[in-house]
Amino acid sequence: MVIQQAITWVTIPFFLVVFLSGIVDVVEYSWVFVLVPLGLLLGTTYALVYYYRFEYGITPDTFDVRSGVFSRRSREIPYGRIQNVDIARGVVQRLLGLAVVSIETAGGGNTEATLRFVSESEANRLQHQIRRRTAEATERRRRRADTDSDAVESGESPLPDDSVAGTPGEESASDPDFERADGTATAESGPQISESDSRTYESRRRRLFDLEARELLLYSFTSFRPAAVAAVLFVFFLATDTILDVLVTIAQPVGGPEDLENGTTGSYGVLTIVSMVNGLVITYLLSVAYTFATYYDFQLGRIDEDFVYERGLLQRYSGSIPVEKxxxxxxxxxxxxxxxxxxxxxxxxxxxxxxxxxxxxxxxxxxxxxxxxxxxxxxxxxxxxxxxxxPSIARRRYLVRYSLIAAAIVAVAFGTAWATPLERWYLAAVVFLVVPPAAHLRYVNxxxxxxxxxxxxxxxxxxxxxxxxxxxxxxxxxxxxxxxxxxxxxxxxxxxxxxxxxxxxxxxxxxxxxxxxxxxxxxxxxxxxxxxxxxxxxxxxxxxxxxxx
Amino acid sequence: MESLHPRIRLLWIAQWAIAVVVLGAIIAVVSRLFVDVPSVALGVIVVAGIAIAAGYAIRLYQAWRFELQSDALYLERGVITFVETAVPFVRVQHVDTQFGPIERLLGLSSVVVYTAGSRNADVRIPGLTPDRARDLQDTLRELAVESEADDAV
Known part of the structure; x- marks a missing residue:
């Protein structure tokens, strides 16, 4: 287990060095020979220090994480506030038997705690431990709310929080697997506990929904991910020349120009249309593949008060959502x-x-x-x-709104025609044809x-x-x-x-x-x-x- | 319905004026270095900017109202888009009083009410006297504690 984690920690400095050398190349080639080993050394040291300085623990009331090399941060997350616990396993991580656990609370736009590189069994153990304790915390709060409302009804003032301080104490006393361990210790002691524990836990799992092959395919083909556009654009910017060559070659049989410099207006037009079709098809296929890989083997189940789901072909996600949240x-x-x-x-x-x-x-x-x-x-x-x-007056409003947008498009076309040799800008007015159906569709939905x-x-x-x-x-x-x-x-x-x-x-x-x-x-x-x-x-x-x- | 302190108009105008002056300075630098912008145009931009700011501030002041209702803090505001918001006391996470440098100069203060929501998650009531702000903060805190819900997120 420790070896596995060490290997993973070495991969990080490796990528760091690849990245560093990429920047260094611009400055001076010979630096690479000095900087790569140096970067490797520094990176490994940092990673090792980070690893040994990273601690997490399950306490009766909170999940604690202490991390940081230069500036230390110790964070305690009360179970009652945890929204969901997710486990992600990438390709490399699955080969190494590792997983990333993320813990979310409602505050802030970020993940509150991310445990990288814990073993899979440890990840599962953590997930259901936290889930169980979250459920307990909810139960406790509900009981307290009951006593509160009883008190209010009987004319007393609401009980302050510390009046139930006895409850958490009992919990910790009756809690057999309370432990506080640093990464290494937990990694070694984790599996034994989870073996017996997770079996009973899994047996309580009730299947709610499995995504069948037919549904997965339908979903992949009928949904579109904007991320695919970004990916295509990114690749295009990375290898503009190569892609342009390919596009020209593809367009040639249907009347495209010989190369980018020589061509008639007609052949350029063909090139544009063919390239656009190419772009759309590639983006769509990418989107289909992405959706397929993301939602492959999707399963939704329920364990006690939580929804649990699993999905993914290459990167496997499993998460839990408390029903209450x-x-x-x-x-x-x-x-x-x-x-x-x-x-x-x-x-x-x-x-x-x-x-x-x-x-x-x-x-x-x-x-x-x-x-x-x-x-x-x-x-x-x-x-x-x-x-x-x-009211139908809203539809009129959309009609006006979309007409204004159409007018803006025509204005842009006119502007372009004025600045460039482009003719017949008024053809852009066809967009007005789209306005009434667009307004109607928005309205009826x-x-x-x-x-x-x-x-x-x-x-x-x-x-x-x-x-x-x-x-x-x-x-x-x-x-x-x-x-x-x-x-x-x-x-x-x-x-x-x-x-x-x-x-x-x-x-x-x-x-x-x-x-x-x-x-x-x-x-x-x-x-x-x-x-x-x-x-x-x-x-x-x-x-x-x-x-x- | 309670309206804001009249001096808030000065604050809003001052904030706008600072922005307009900064914009003017940028234009001045551009005209010195690259394109020649006539100083008349510059003057017109600055004066027009401040005039719009003044008009906007006066309208906004007229529109701004707030009230503590039985179950919620109720606010009305907005010039271009008029917004009526109700913040139920149960949903108040915490309440701040704040004042910036200009607010301090004018002897004003704001109360900021935070909810767990995603949009309008923090509601700001500007233009209160410091006493009123503290008062409002205390009242809101008491009301929030009184009506605490058990389904905290």
Whole structure:
């Protein structure tokens, strides 16, 4: 085990040196011979010191990490605050039997603790230890909330936190596998404990959803990842000349120019079109391959109060999401998926997940739409929504908005024609043809439903998202009216939850409804938040029901 | 509904004015080094910038209102986009009072309310007298503690 870890630590300085020598090359070649061994030495030393100075431990109440070579940081994460625990295994790591464990809490945009290079069995052990303790902490808090509400009812003041100090003490006394170990010790003692422990743990696992081959293929082919565009562009910038040559060669049989310098306007046009088609096809195939590799062998299960999932072909991810931490649930479908009546299901937590850089996790990548709806209803207990649509004046608003965008495009075309020999700029006016359907599609995909315990918001054409927000998860509600909306008597309602979304997935918003309706929904959200919180304080019920399938 | 202290207009104008003057300085440097920008144009940009700032600040001051309601802190603000926000007391994570250098000069202070949300996660009420700010901070803290929920994220 130690040898394995040492090997991994050597690979880091190796890559560091490769990188360093890349920079050094620019300056002076001969430096490399001095700097590479030096870098290797320094890197190895640093890595070894970092390794020996890295400690983590499971205590009764917190998960502790102490790390750092020059500046030391010791961090204690209370179990009750942990959102999800993820394990990632890359290709090299899988060969070496290692894994990376990440622990997320709601605070900050970063992973709170990352344990690199722990053995796989240790990673699994950590994951379910933390999961168990998180569940215990939740249980404890619920019990305390009970005593609190009893106290309030009997007219006493709420108990301060330290009144339950006895509980954690009991925990530590009755806790057989409390230990505090540095990396080496844990790595050696880990497997024995996890062997027996994980077997009983795994046996409690209940299967909820497995992504079948057919669904995986459908998902790969019907979804598109923007990351693929970035990857293609990156490669293009790295090897511009080679790629241009290839593109010219491909375009030649269909009437492309001999080379980039000599060609007629027509042949350049052919080259452009052929290259664009090439680019699109390659990007799409890359996206398909990426999705396939990411969601290969996706499994979702449930162990006690946690959702656990596993996925990945080359890099294997496994994660756990406490059911209690789920903030909202979103059903997504793009136009193609809607056509074949399929949809995906995502759950949002306040953490920071491994993909999309936000707290949303794919619970069901793609499945039959009816099945996904059934999942959603079981998971949240939401009744089938009867959507209200915004007033049709909203459609007029989109018509105006998209017309302005189209006008801007035409203006740009005109500007280009003015500065370059490009002719017939007015042909750009065809974009106006797209405006009415675009406005209509945006409008018909908008919808909202103010339910008994949930608010359901639907929006988006290219990636239609239907988000189910339980009232008790609302953080703030805002009614927004821009100057244009004020003229039309419209308003947008922004419902903020603790799920940390990035720019990629905006906060759930009900767009362009009548001001009266917006105010009413706002009021309903606020009052139901209060009543739902009161109900929750009285009953032991976790907000989300237990059955998923 | 409570409105802000009238001096907040001065603060906003001052902040804008600083930005406009910095912009003017950059333009001046550019005109010295590269392209010649007539000094009249420079003057017009600066004056227009400050005039817009003044108008904006006055409108914003008129629009800004806040209130402690039974269950939530309620705010209204915005010139171009008018926003009404309700921050339920249960959701308040912590409350800060802050004041920057210009605010200190003008004898003003802000209260910042943090929630666990993703957007509007921190709500700032500017333009309060230091006493009022401390007062509001205490009230909000008490209300937040009183209505503590058990489903902390």
């Amino acid at each position: 789920v903030q909202s649930v979103t059903v997504t479908a793009n136009p193609v998926q809607r056509l074949i009546e399929y949809a995906g299901l995502w759950v949002e937590t306040a953490g920071y997940g491994p993909d999309s850089g936000s707290g949303s996790q794919s619970a069901v990548p793609l499945a039959d739409r009816r099945r996904v709806y059934a999942f959603t209803e079981n998971l949240t207990g939401v009744e089938r929504p009867r959507f209200h649509t915004p 908008l919808g909202y439903y103010v339910g008994e315990d949930h608010l359901v918001v639907r929006r988006g054409f290219w990636r239609r998202r239907t988000t189910v927000i339980p009232y008790y998860r609302i953080q703030t509600v805002s009614t927004r009216r821009s100057i244009f909306q004020r003229r039309l008597g419209l308003a947008s309602l922004v419902i903020d939850t603790a799920s940390s979304r990035t720019f990629y997935w905006a906060t759930p918003t009900i767009y362009d409804i009548d001001l009266e309706d917006a105010r009413e929904a706002n009021g309903v959200g606020r009052t139901r938040l209060q009543s739902a919180l009161r109900e929750r304080a009285q009953s032991d019920d976790v907000g989300l029901s237990v059955d998923f399938t």
